[in-house]
Amino acid sequence: MRNVICGRCVRCGREYPAVPNLTNCECGGILDIIYDYDEIRSHFSKETLRTRENRSMWRYRELLPVEPETPEPPLRVGWSPLYRADRLARRLGIARLWIKDDGLNPTASLKDRASSMAVAKAMEAGAKVIACSSTGNAASSLAGNAAAAGLRTYIFVPSRAPKGKVAQLMTFGATVVSVQGSYEETFDLSKQAIDRWGWYNRNAAINPYLSEGKKTVGLEIMEQLNWQVPDYIAISVGDGCTIAGLWKGLKDLYAIGFIDRLPHLISAQAEGCHPINRAIETGTPWEPMEENTLADSIAVGVPRNADKALMAIRESDGLVVNVSDEEIMAAQKLLGTDCGVFGEPAGVTGTAGLKKLCEQGRIPADAAVVSVVTGNGLKDVANAIRFCGEPISIPSDMDRLLAAFAERGVEPG
Numbered sequence: 157m158r159n160v161i162c163g164r165c166v167r168c169g170r171e172y173p174a175v176p177n178l179t180n181c182e183c184g185g186i187l188d189i190i191y192d193y194d195e196i197r198s199h200f201s202k203e204t205l206r207t208r209e210n211r212s213m214w215r216y217r218e219l220l221p222v223e224p225e226t227p228e229p230p231l232r233v234g235w236s237p238l239y240r241a242d243r244l245a246r247r248l249g250i251a252r253l254w255i256k257d258d259g260l261n262p263t264a265s266l267k268d269r270a271s272s273m274a275v276a277k278a279m280e281a282g283a284k285v286i287a288c289s290s291t292g293n294a295a296s297s298l299a300g301n302a303a304a305a306g307l308r309t310y311i312f313v314p315s316r317a318p319k320g321k322v323a324q325l326m327t328f329g330a331t332v333v334s335v336q337g338s339y340e341e342t343f344d345l346s347k348q349a350i351d352r353w354g355w356y357n358r359n360a361a362i363n364p365y366l367s368e369g370k371k372t373v374g375l376e377i378m379e380q381l382n383w384q385v386p387d388y389i390a391i392s393v394g395d396g397c398t399i400a401g402l403w404k405g406l407k408d409l410y411a412i413g414f415i416d417r418l419p420h421l422i423s424a425q426a427e428g429c430h431p432i433n434r435a436i437e438t439g440t441p442w443e444p445m446e447e448n449t450l451a452d453s454i455a456v457g458v459p460r461n462a463d464k465a466l467m468a469i470r471e472s473d474g475l476v477v478n479v480s481d482e483e484i485m486a487a488q489k490l491l492g493t494d495c496g497v498f499g500e501p502a503g504v505t506g507t508a509g510l511k512k513l514c515e516q517g518r519i520p521a522d523a524a525v526v527s528v529v530t531g532n533g534l535k536d537v538a539n540a541i542r543f544c545g546e547p548i549s550i551p552s553d554m555d556r557l558l559a560a561f562a563e564r565g566v567e568p569g
Contacts, residue, residue, distance in 0.1 A: 259532030273369030289346035292321035299328035361460025370401030392505035394454035396465025403468035424509025453502030503531035
């Protein structure tokens with residue numbers, strides 16, 4: 157890969173050749189993929205993108221760590237819509253707001269970006285099997301993307317994973333192991349199995365290429381905004397890989413001169429599980445937390461990508477905000493009624509955090525903000541129904557309809 161120099165440890169700085177099965181540093185630190193920006197600038201420009209017909213994450217191939225001859229995985233991942241949300245912006249009291257709906261990816265989450273990259277690198281490594289642990293979305297995205305490419309998958313999920321996500325896994329033909337324990341215990345078992353059988357490792361805490369897939373959400377946001385940088389980008393945070401990838405993509409664009417400044421990141425976590433935000437708030441190393449939130453995809457008490465996530469928040473002079481499950485579900489309803497976007501609880505946590513910061517007066521009124529919805533609400537309909545309530549259920553009778561409207565305070569017309 158002419159555009160890649162090496163993988164470099166974010167802790168000790170040790171460098172490794174960028175081979176397809178690259179994993180953690182010997183010191184235990186996570187690696188960062190280092191690019192040759194001079195090489196990239198020599199043959200990649202905004203004009204290149206203007207004339208490029210590919211509408212997927214692979215339109216940014218010059219900024220991705222893949223060999224020139226590596227084929228794109230079959231599923232079309234990326235280039236999700238960026239909606240202007242003027243009504244919601246007025247409600248929040250800010251100048252401009254956009255919603256990036258990544259729940260419209262093939263398996264309905266941002267995690268498809270990482271899994272598409274994992275499939276590409278597994279093909280480069282000659283692997284036939286890929287495995288990972290996940291709270292749900294990474295699992296379903298891996299299973300779907302791997303199935304499309306003809307690769308087998310072994311997936312480890314905690315037993316609390318929503319049935320909608322488990323149904324995806326089973327439909328995609330994955331071998332699914334439901335672990336009766338926490339996400340940390342699930343991760344540990346998956347690592348033991350991967351080491352034992354030599355499967356290709358899709359775990360974001362170990363495989364540094366996955367952040368490179370996730371960073372494409374940032375590349376898309378900037379191109380969709382015609383390279384006009386917003387003041388803030390809000391996103392939900394679990395193990396830290398997504399916010400780290402977002403920041404890496406923004407820094408890549410800044411390094412090659414596509415944007416002239418960098419935004420502040422907003423790290424939104426659940427009050428019941430916020431080890432990364434707590435480390436920022438207290439100025440101390442992160443410590444494990446219990447996983448007490450209905451937002452299962454970010455219920456990560458032992459974040460495996462904390463180093464990169466903390467760097468991203470600090471380097472961007474970002475904000476951290478913790479939201480309750482009630483605030484998360486209120487944001488889900490708000491996005492639905494004001495924007496027509498249905499996000500799962502973890503997917504809308506960024507918007508919940510943005511709303512809370514606006515209410516606290518921590519976001520300037522003239523700010524331009526992007527909020528990323530990382531997963532689709534159909535993955536967890538049980539909580540949506542629990543919060544919004546059941547529909548009106550009556551016989552086919554106008555008098556009963558009028559009575560039901562009166563009971564619920566509905567005024568037709």
